[in-house]
Amino acid sequence: MTLELRNVTKRVGVETHIYETDLTLATKGFNILLGATNAGKTSLIKMMAGLERPTSGEIRFNGENVTGVSTQKRNISLVHQFFVNYPSMNVFDNIASPLRVARESRKDIERRVHEAADILKLRPYLKRRPAELSGGQQQRTALARAIVKDSSLVLLDEPLANLDYKLREELRDQLPQLFADRGAIVVYATSEPSEALMLGGHTATVMDGRVTQFGETSGIYRTPRDVATAQVFSDPPINIASAQKRGNEILLGETRFAAQGPIAARPDGTYTLGIRPHFVTSTPAPNSAAVSGTVQVTELSGSESIAHFAMGNDVWVAQSQGVHAYDVGEKHDFYIDTTGCIFFDGHGALVV
Amino acid sequence: MSAKTQNERAWWFVLPVVLLVAFNALVPLMTVVNYSVQESFSQGVWFWSGVDWFEQTLHSERFHAALGRQLLFTTIILLIEVPLGIAIALSMPKTGPWVPVCLVLMALPLLIPWNVVGAMWNIFALPDIGLLGYTVNALGIDYDYTQNALAAWITVIAMDVWHWTSLVVLLAYAGLVSIPDAYYQAAKIDGAGKWAVFRHIQLPKMNRVLTIAILLRFMDSFMIYTEPFVLTGGGPGNSTTFLSIDLVKKALGEFDLGPAAAMSLIYFLITLLVSWLFYTIMTRQEEEG
Known part of the structure; x- marks a missing residue:
């Protein structure tokens, strides 16, 4: 049927x-x-x-x-x-x-x-x-x-x-x-x-x-x-920011990390970076790059700590395992798992 | 936290209500009770008569006849106004530009004072000059509410239906528009017909407002005075002399204060009792339904 x-x-x-x-x-x-x-x-x-x-x-x-x-x-x-x-x-x-x-x-x-x-x-x-x-x-x-x-x-x-x-x-x-x-x-x-x-x-x-x-x-x-699909299908909302690809590197504000996956084969230029909140945590890991932002809101669920932080004009959400204390209004370092990054081109279509 | 202050000052806040109720209800009621158990010959001469007036009233044929007319009238107008009101409410649009138009048209009769309604229908139904009376007679039907008891009854009932059906319509309509669309969709999906939708969705959902509508219409029609008084004056003969008209005749026309007081207390208790009965039966039904 x-x-x-x-x-x-x-x-x-x-x-x-x-x-x-x-x-x-x-x-x-x-x-x-x-x-x-x-x-x-x-x-x-x-x-x-x-x-x-x-x-x-x-x-x-x-x-x-x-x-x-x-x-x-x-x-x-x-x-x-x-x-x-x-x-x-x-x-x-x-x-x-x-x-x-x-x-x-x-x-x-x-x-x-x-x-x-x-x-x-x-x-x-x-x-x-x-x-x-x-x-x-x-x-x-x-x-x-x-x-x-x-x-x-x-x-x-x-x-x-x-x-x-x-x-x-x-x-x-x-x-x-x-x-x-x-x-x-x-x-x-x-x-x-x-x-x-x-x-x-x-x-x-x-x-x-x-x-x-x-x-x-x-x-x-x-x-x-x-981008629209990624936004609909993510809770907490997926983090979005504009990023540059230059050579083998991705530039996200002042953060730089190696381009990997499908984006590596694309020409240099401006892309939209998307990363789900659980790839943004407050503990560093081997593949992670640091970003910093001002904490605005925090939520604790017991097994997870969620922090909303402002980075430039974007507000991102970090979702870390365990209980973490954030000072609201203070600058704080977060670590993004660079393997979790997905990229969209100028039309919002996924880079594959 | 400080300890709570203990004093009796709160009573002052209750005082206005106590005074209001006292002057509004208790004092007049007790005056009536006072009259109902005494006989007065002239000013300042009173005799204790106990429950004589009550017995006399309860055994009086005149009271029985007035009560019978009253019950018949109320029953008839409830039987007409409630179904008619629901039917009109069902046929009114739920959305769109016609909604306010319908609502205003429906509310118009409710805005006209009772005595004006009586006077309007009095002239409207006169057989020689009234539009309705003249037309009906011109059609070959012998109709004269001033002479014929049946014609008088029909006119009084038509007047009440014209004046008060709107109240039932507005209440029923309020109940209808509060039913979420989801219910109608569910019925559509089940393949239910119009009657099933009415019987199983609209009627049960209107239950509450209909209880109020029936109760209000019962009390109002049971105490009706001004409209039939202006229209027929209780006539021809005594044929449209309802309880309140009879009561006024007795109290102010014949100045029988004792029996009139006893009668008004009995009247009051009947109204209270029937209202309570209506309410209890209908709310119990609702609990079951």
Whole structure:
């Protein structure tokens, strides 16, 4: 099964929500839409669901054009960021609702609802109404409604965003199993790079209404095609600065280090250097080069220390293992692992 | 940290409310209670009469008739205004330039004072010169609310529906627009029809505002005075003499202060009791639903 977006755009009034987009999604693994809030993930999902019609372009399902087909006539499940269940029905009836609309037999409904309830550990709550459930139970009910249906397209729009940390981890582990072997195309929208990496599958990075890259999740993380993709797929945000290549050396402000990797073969000139925060630490290592900056903000997570520091006009983030003390407002030396540097040319494209 | 100062000064802050409630509610109410248990012949001559007036009122056919008319009236207008209000709210646009237009149009009747509404409908429905009365008669229907009890009832109910359905509309509309789009999308994806959306999403989500709407409409219609008084004066005969009209007749027309006081206390208690019943039943339903 495939879901194909062909030259799809979406404009509302004078605003463009989605610029021309081509995307082909398949059944294998999750298809993750990764991007910040308002990047256009929900617009894409609504168009895939048929809740909104693209301004131009086509949506094809298994090669068939379904652009104008109403949502009711498509076999779709959708789970929202907000816990959406029917307030007047108990959990059983909520899960059963898509089956009832499809006029399945009473016996079938009972069997399938119980199956779904078992998978999502909702058995004890079948008699309760949504208002009497915790957030996690409400969202599990919504997920049960999505899996009970055997739909060919499952759309999950930040389904874990409103859950607390513990539940989020638990459900995130379960999700890929839930939808494995169901033969459905699963689309999962998230704003967290770490979530995309944990779920695996394929990722489309979305920024300001454009899909900047689509491919295998880990591949995109390792070699983002351009600066925008690298920025979307990094948390804390990737450090960016302008750097010069001169001969065999890279000049980053007053720091110089040897050019290695693909950049070594490129002509001299100005490039954009990108380096993920975990390659910038406060302890020197064999391959590292020192940079210094004024510490602005520090965050401690226990296993990691994060420092935001100003270097010229750029603000960088350093992510070091262990607990480090930084004096805010003071100059501090940081060490960049030069093997972690990636370079983009004048058009923002990755140097390969 | 210093130790907390212990004194009674806080009571001064409560005093304004106590005074307000005393002059606003307690003193007038106690005056009524005072009247209801005594008989007055002339100024300054009082006799203790105990619960006589209450017994008399509760056994009086006149009271029964007025209470019956009152209950019938309230039931009818609730049965019309609540469904009609919901239906209008459902058909109003949710976004776009027509929203403010609709809201203002809906709010207009609510802005007109009660006695003006009564006077308007009084003239509007007159069979010889009123637009409505003349038209209906011209169509061959014999309609004269000043002579015919049924016509009087229809006119009073039409007037109340015209005046107050907007309140239900505005409350129901507020409930409707607060439903997130996600619910409608979920229903669409399940393939639910319009009725299912109404029954399982819109109605349960409007539950709270509808409770308020029904409660307000009950209390207001149960205590209705000015509009029917101006429109029909309680007539023809006693056919539209509701409780409050009857009460005023008794207290100010006949100057039967004792029975009138007893009646107004009973009236007050009935209103309180039914409001409480409505509220309890509806909030319990909500807990279950």
